[in-house]
Amino acid sequence: MTDSPASDATGEFVRWQALDQWLAIHSDVWRPAPFATPEPAWTHRYPEMTGYLEALDDDAVNRFESDTSALVAALARWLPDLAIRNDLLQLSALGGEPCPLPEVSAVDMPGRKREQAGAFTAALGPLKHPVLDWCCGKGHLARTLAQLAPSALEGYEWNRQLVADGNALAQRYGDPVTLYTQDVLDNALSWPARRHAVALHACGDLHRRLIKGASKHRWPRVSISPCCFHLTQNTNYQPLSRRAREHGINAALSRQDIRLAVRETVTAPARVRRQTEVSQVWRLGFDALQRAVRGVNDYLPVPPHSPALNEAGFEAFCRWAAAKKRIVLPDDADFGYWLALGEQRQGQVRRHELLRHLFRRPLEVWMVLDYALYFEEQGYRVRLGTFCQRELTPRNLLLDATLD
Numbered sequence: 001m002t003d004s005p006a007s008d009a010t011g012e013f014v015r016w017q018a019l020d021q022w023l024a025i026h027s028d029v030w031r032p033a034p035f036a037t038p039e040p041a042w043t044h045r046y047p048e049m050t051g052y053l054e055a056l057d058d059d060a061v062n063r064f065e066s067d068t069s070a071l072v073a074a075l076a077r078w079l080p081d082l083a084i085r086n087d088l089l090q091l092s093a094l095g096g097e098p099c100p101l102p103e104v105s106a107v108d109m110p111g112r113k114r115e116q117a118g119a120f121t122a123a124l125g126p127l128k129h130p131v132l133d134w135c136c137g138k139g140h141l142a143r144t145l146a147q148l149a150p151s152a153l154e155g156y157e158w159n160r161q162l163v164a165d166g167n168a169l170a171q172r173y174g175d176p177v178t179l180y181t182q183d184v185l186d187n188a189l190s191w192p193a194r195r196h197a198v199a200l201h202a203c204g205d206l207h208r209r210l211i212k213g214a215s216k217h218r219w220p221r222v223s224i225s226p227c228c229f230h231l232t233q234n235t236n237y238q239p240l241s242r243r244a245r246e247h248g249i250n251a252a253l254s255r256q257d258i259r260l261a262v263r264e265t266v267t268a269p270a271r272v273r274r275q276t277e278v279s280q281v282w283r284l285g286f287d288a289l290q291r292a293v294r295g296v297n298d299y300l301p302v303p304p305h306s307p308a309l310n311e312a313g314f315e316a317f318c319r320w321a322a323a324k325k326r327i328v329l330p331d332d333a334d335f336g337y338w339l340a341l342g343e344q345r346q347g348q349v350r351r352h353e354l355l356r357h358l359f360r361r362p363l364e365v366w367m368v369l370d371y372a373l374y375f376e377e378q379g380y381r382v383r384l385g386t387f388c389q390r391e392l393t394p395r396n397l398l399l400d401a402t403l404d
Contacts, residue, residue, distance in 0.1 A: 016369040019088050024249035030359035034352035036299035049078040053351045064354050092385035094398050096122035101144050105173040109140045117144040119388035120200050123398055129196040129220050134210050139166035141200045142177045155179040196221040204231030215378040223400045229367055230259035241373035261364035264394040282317045285342025314339045368397050375401040
């Protein structure tokens with residue numbers, strides 16, 4: 001992308017095609033999920049790289065998880081095309097001077113969300129049209145944008161309690177914001193005229209409904225930071241733009257495939273990281289156990305479990321999971337053995353996932369570039385870039401589409 005007000009449509013398509021081809025070339029290393037596949041095919045295709053990854057100590061894994069450039073340099077000896085990854089991902093910084101809500105009025109608004117809304121708002125100025133906050137929650141973004149908006153703002157949110165709380169906050173602090181209870185996926189949705197739609201981290205089908213509906217009703221501006229691309233009613237993902245559908249190589253990606261794009265998160269508190277690690281170990285230990293008991297070497301998904309089960313231990317978890325999947329465990333099952341195997345697998349999964357990490361951002365940019373192409377096919381000018389640093393949120397892409 002460039003820093004110009006409108007990006008070059010031909011250039012965007014060229015970049016999208018380059019990303020599409022690059023992802024297709026490496027599909028055998030990013031599509032298999034190591035959590036479900038102990039020995040993905042690439043481990044046999046690249047045995048030296050596999051050995052290198054599996055021999056990494058925890059310090060090296062920690063370093064590579066936070067330093068993508070170092071990881072690219074380390075693995076490019078086996079995958080030379082990784083060298084062009086950074087060129088494919090160059091994006092302009094669209095943000096200005098952040099303008100978050102004053103802390104005194106940022107009630108019920110976590111500090112990180114307050115900063116994200118402030119950075120998003122700074123990237124959008126000036127505002128010229130009536131603003132509608134899509135999937136607004138309590139309207140935190142709308143209240144932040146009110147500092148720059150030329151008129152009253154609206155918000156759509158399906159959760160009635162959030163709407164009530166948000167309207168109470170707006171009234172309390174004198175913000176010209178009104179939220180409405182609305183399921184934006186409802187086919188009977190009434191689209192008002194000439195709105196500037198904004199959506200900060202609207203998920204999957206929610207942001208895709210906005211993209212299609214706003215362009216159909218010729219809204220003058222749509223500014224979105226999309227998230228959770230895999231949350232869709234469709235079994236497979238299909239590109240929105242005609243050019244991507246006609247020329248793309250990565251056809252019919254599954255929900256699991258595109259989920260990779262949002263696997264990167266800002267570092268969680270130590271307590272949360274430990275809980276996540278324990279859950280992974282238990283699930284991997286049970287996975288190994290169920291494969292042995294069933295005599296079927298396939299991953300068997302287990303539903304989320306109650307936090308209360310965390311206190312009961314690994315054996316209780318295995319018995320709960322077995323009951324859920326209607327598996328009869330042997331009376332002499334050695335749960336200590338399977339727990340140790342789960343710990344071993346968790347270390348292996350973490351190291352294999354390093355390779356997949358390199359394809360998260362490219363897949364995300366691939367999808368958002370498709371959205372940009374779709375808008376341009378509908379007659380919009382598009383800016384695509386970042387509105388904040390990834391340390392504030394990895395979901396920092398901003399797609400800003402404007403009708404002339």
